[in-house]
Amino acid sequence: xxxxxxxxxxxxxxxxxxxxxxxxxxxxxxxxxxxxxxxxxxxxxxxxxxxxxxxxxxxxxxxxxxxxxxxxxxxxxxxxxxxxxxxxxxxxxxxxxxxxxxxxxxxxxxxxxxxxxxxxxxxxxxxxxxxxxxxxxxxxxxxxxxxxxxxxxxxxxxxxxxxxxxxxxxxxxxxxxxxxxxxxxxxxxxxxxxxxxxxxxxxxxxxxxxxxxxxxxxxxxxxxxxxxxxxxxxxxxxxxxxxxxxxxxxxxxxxxxxxxxxxxxxxxxxxxxxxxxxxxxxxxxxxxxxxx
Numbered sequence: 578x579x580x581x582x583x584x585x586x587x588x589x590x591x592x593x594x595x596x597x598x599x600x601x602x603x604x605x606x607x608x609x610x611x612x613x614x615x616x617x618x619x620x621x622x623x624x625x626x627x628x629x630x631x632x633x634x635x636x637x638x639x640x641x642x643x644x645x646x647x648x649x650x651x652x653x654x655x656x657x658x659x660x661x662x663x664x665x666x667x668x669x670x671x672x673x674x675x676x677x678x679x680x681x682x683x684x685x686x687x688x689x690x691x692x693x694x695x696x697x698x699x700x701x702x703x704x705x706x707x708x709x710x711x712x713x714x715x716x717x718x719x720x721x722x723x724x725x726x727x728x729x730x731x732x733x734x735x736x737x738x739x740x741x742x743x744x745x746x747x748x749x750x751x752x753x754x755x756x757x758x759x760x761x762x763x764x765x766x767x768x769x770x771x772x773x774x775x776x777x778x779x780x781x782x783x784x785x786x787x788x789x790x791x792x793x794x795x796x797x798x799x800x801x802x803x804x805x806x807x808x809x810x811x812x813x814x815x816x817x818x819x820x821x822x823x824x825x826x827x828x829x830x831x832x833x834x835x836x837x838x839x840x841x842x843x844x845x846x847x848x849x850x851x852x853x854x855x856x857x858x859x860x861x862x863x864x865x866x867x868x869x
Contacts, residue, residue: 612843612846612847613847614628615628615839615840615843616635616636616840616843616844616846616847617630617631617632617633617635617636617840617844618630618631618635618840619631619634619840620839620840621837621839622837622839625839628840631840634840635840635841635843635844636844636847636848638838638840638841638844639841639844639845639848640848642841644820644823644828645825645828645845647820647823648820648823648824648825648827648828649825651735651821651822651823651824651825652803652804652805652806652824652825652826653804654735655735655738655739655742655803655804655806655824656799656800656801656802656803656804656806657800657803658739658803659739659742659743659746659799659803660796660799660800660803661796662739662743662747663743663746663747663749663750663795663799664750664754664792664795664796664799666743666747666750666751667747667748667749667750667751667752667753667754667795668750668751668754668788668792670688670747670751670754670755671751671754671755671757671758672754672758672780672784674755675755675758675759678755679759685752685755688748688751688752689748689752690748691744691745691746691747691748692745692746692748692749694745695808696745696808696809697808697809697811697812699741699745699809700741700808700809700810700811700812700813701812701813703737703741703813704812704813704814707728707729707737708729709725709727709728709729709730712728714726714728715727715728729813729814730818731817731818731819731821734814734817734818734821734822735821735822738809738810738813738814738822741809741813742803742806742809745809746799746802749795749798749799750795750799753791753794753795754788754791754792754795756791757787757788757791758784758788761783761784761787761788765783793860793863797856797857797860800856801853801856804824804825804849804852804853805824805825805826805849805853806824806826807824807826807827807830810822810824810827811827811830815827816828816831825845825849826849828845829842829845829846829849830842832845
């Protein structure tokens with residue numbers, strides 16, 4: 578009877594999972610297989626239906642391309658800096674604003690407003706606002722300070738992009754930390770006060786250790802988003818002066834559509850996927866060790 582029930586349950590689960598499995602195979606599995614085939618083939622727009630297998634030449638071409646390594650370095654540096662800033666600022670805001678938001682939870686919606694704007698529109702907006710000749714920010718900076726900054730020049734464009742990215746996505750990290758901080762039982766805080774622990778000691782030895790999993794997850798999500806950033810940078814400055822702001826996604830786009838090097842572009846995208854998966858695997862292993 579038990580075996581019969583177990584078989585029935587397995588059948589029910591298989592029926593329920595079939596639509597999701599079919600969806601994944603159709604919309605994720607097929608493109609993945611095509612990417613793997615194109616990454617080891619000589620392929621152009623004219624030969625998309627009949628690629629010629631060439632082995633690992635596309636991977637060798639991508640890995641030997643200096644522009645690929647410049648884009649990888651830009652993406653890595655941009656992802657680390659923006660993820661760190663967003664997590665630090667978001668955590669500080671979550672702790673500092675906790676008493677206010679506990680009484681006025683509707684204010685969280687106001688803080689989430691930057692997330693409602695598409696990144697491409699954010700890039701377009703700042704392209705107009707920071708334009709060296711017609712932008713209002715350089716204009717008023719010169720009018721009041723006698724200084725006309727060039728926010729999009731080669732010397733400053735990286736940090737301009739970091740600030741723009743952080744302004745838009747810090748609310749995401751803040752939301753995660755706010756929920757995690759609010760979930761800490763009030764009894765722990767009361768016990769800490771009874772034991773004479775100061776607020777900073779309690780934060781350091783109790784609250785932050787409890788929030789470590791959320792911190793790791795938030796940093797990983799923001800790192801991946803920063804590493805694969807495309808739309809706001811592409812709209813704002815493109816690949817930048819001398820390719821200085823070409824992220825790995827922009828490198829793949831330009832190799833594919835502008836240079837017609839489809840095989841090399843797809844090989845670079847596979848490398849990007851493998852790198853993201855490796856980072857996820859390492860963080861998962863670290864989290865598993867911490868639990869054990």
